[in-house]
Amino acid sequence: MTEVWALFGAVVGTYLWRALGVGLSGRINTNSEFFKWIACVTYAMVAGLVFRIMTLPVGLLAELPTSARLLSAGLGFAVMLWRHPRLGGLIPGLLAGSSVILIAGLLQSN
Amino acid sequence: MSSLRAIIQFRIRDPARMSTHPPSLIFESEAQAFKSGLRDALGAPAAVLFAGMLGFGALGHSIGLSFWVTTASSLLMYALPGQVVFAEMIATGATAFVIGLAAALTAARFLPMTLTVLPQIPAERRDAKLYLWVHTLSMTSWAIAMRDFPKMDPLHRRAYFCGLGLVCWGVSAPATAIGYQLAGTVPLPITLALVFLNPLFFLLTFAEVRPPANRVAIFLGAFLGPLTYLVSRDYSLLATGLIGGTIAYLFIRIRDARGRP
Numbered sequence: 001m002t003e004v005w006a007l008f009g010a011v012v013g014t015y016l017w018r019a020l021g022v023g024l025s026g027r028i029n030t031n032s033e034f035f036k037w038i039a040c041v042t043y044a045m046v047a048g049l050v051f052r053i054m055t056l057p058v059g060l061l062a063e064l065p066t067s068a069r070l071l072s073a074g075l076g077f078a079v080m081l082w083r084h085p086r087l088g089g090l091i092p093g094l095l096a097g098s099s100v101i102l103i104a105g106l107l108q109s110n
Numbered sequence: 111m112s113s114l115r116a117i118i119q120f121r122i123r124d125p126a127r128m129s130t131h132p133p134s135l136i137f138e139s140e141a142q143a144f145k146s147g148l149r150d151a152l153g154a155p156a157a158v159l160f161a162g163m164l165g166f167g168a169l170g171h172s173i174g175l176s177f178w179v180t181t182a183s184s185l186l187m188y189a190l191p192g193q194v195v196f197a198e199m200i201a202t203g204a205t206a207f208v209i210g211l212a213a214a215l216t217a218a219r220f221l222p223m224t225l226t227v228l229p230q231i232p233a234e235r236r237d238a239k240l241y242l243w244v245h246t247l248s249m250t251s252w253a254i255a256m257r258d259f260p261k262m263d264p265l266h267r268r269a270y271f272c273g274l275g276l277v278c279w280g281v282s283a284p285a286t287a288i289g290y291q292l293a294g295t296v297p298l299p300i301t302l303a304l305v306f307l308n309p310l311f312f313l314l315t316f317a318e319v320r321p322p323a324n325r326v327a328i329f330l331g332a333f334l335g336p337l338t339y340l341v342s343r344d345y346s347l348l349a350t351g352l353i354g355g356t357i358a359y360l361f362i363r364i365r366d367a368r369g370r371p
Contacts, residue, residue, distance in 0.1 A: 009210020021224025041355030042222035048335025048350030105299025
């Protein structure tokens, strides 16, 4: 039963932020300084979350060495930036990065 | 019209390439913008969410959550980092109230996320139904919307946003359910690669962020995120956003002010 109540609390706690955003968004002008500031805050938050997951993961990812996670991120990012019509870009970058994780995982389990 | 169609067709075939060489996104109608949102979501964004939720399903199983609560959290919370906190805290035996509060703290990012995406939708396309649609907003669809909204007619943004969100949200609960059932049967290296796709996706989309202030914010956030996490797990994200974002904003503002005659 605790599970269900906890889920209820977490669902409400999560949704409230989204609803608050809808309620307030009508008053925000995209050319305002406030909009520019809140965009910076959001990008800092999202980047903070992503780098935290990569450097200090909890759960499964913690089983990999930090070097493997950083190598995967670095290679993925490099491939993303590569201006090659087929071998560069988002999807090749994701494939390259996750291959590093796959190989690191295989090496570790041996 | 034929060249227009060529642009759209091309887009469908290779969305990854489009991201580095973007033409303007032109839709003939809102219906077409909605469909395009659905289609764009079915590439990397849905794959990334599917992989992340698959991993979460497996996590729920290993922690000992019930199948239904694990799957329902994807359907109703639909916020992966918060769901991980939720699952872990249940495992530690925290009270329902404390768990709800902790999940709410990690979800605080949804406020600035909605505040940066929704004001880009013009007032005549905003109504009470957005209170439903906003539930389909994830970090994944946020990243895509932030990238592509400026390239399209403002009147088409809402329809595109709905299409994008619907697919991303739609794949999450089934992926969680599958992950829960498959837990333990998939080799660990594959699970690891799938789970890592999620943060990797966001890292790669950072490459396409153009405004200098936002780039500085990402750079600062990258350092502050892990640092503040060592101090406080609960307030790490809020602190990172407010400190990193404010410094980035002021830095570029001061730089621009100096640049002007």
